[in-house]
């Protein structure tokens with residue numbers, strides 16, 4: 389971790405509602421760059437963390453690894469505070485320019501992201517100067533088709549976003565839409581595996597050192613999902629519910645049901661993998677399972693977040 393600090397890299401480890409933010413400090417000529425900005429309700433915190441770490445130095449750019457709401461939800465707030473540019477993966481321009489919330493998946497996931505405009509496009513494979521270092525851009529589809537990872541070969545640092553965590557990887561969203569993508573997740577892991585890496589900075593969780601061990605765990609998980617895609621689909625539904633409860637902390641059962649009804653992924657998953665089960669019964673089973681595992685609580689007519 390000290391190595392990262394010495395290289396001018398500050399990681400704000402945020403949790404699950406907001407992704408981590410990676411601040412790449414600049415030097416005399418180059419301004420600082422931040423990779424990903426967290427979820428929108430934490431926008432004020434993200435701005436405060438950046439102000440604190442920058443100590444008055446300029447922040448010139450936001451780079452987004454991908455455009456899930458927990459990675460770019462703070463873009464608008466950070467841009468308003470620092471007047472910085474916003475660079476996004478090239479494949480997302482067609483969704484961002486017209487601000488198409490369906491293509492951007494905010495409707496399908498029942499999440500929110502304040503509108504922002506973009507500047508440059510990140511093309512992978514390619515290279516980008518960010519802070520003091522030139523970073524390679526690596527296409528890392530699977531969790532998200534457009535996602536890019538950043539790799540700095542001299543430092544041997546990989547910013548992996550949600551393509552690789554210390555224990556697993558993010559929900560493989562294309563699979564929920566009926567697009568085969570488990571193999572793509574594996575190919576991205578192959579790409580990472582060929583790199584010499586000392587530190588992985590994931591999208592969620594602390595930076596870690598042993599990338600090959602993490603890749604081994606990720607492959608195991610991936611094999612399980614590929615053998616039984618229903619397991620992955622169920623996991624995805626639980627992740628969406630947990631994310632919702634992290635945001636709201638508590639809501640009435642009827643409010644929760646109307647959120648589920650408006651969140652397209654639930655019906656997509658149920659009709660594809662659990663078509664034999666009635667919709668409310670299916671949801672009830674999931675919620676009960678999450679309650680038994682301690683992920684949520686139910687009190688009277690209210691559903692509450694739990695640790």
Ligand SMILES: [Zn+2]
Nearest residue numbers: 456532550558
């Ligand atoms: Zn993501």
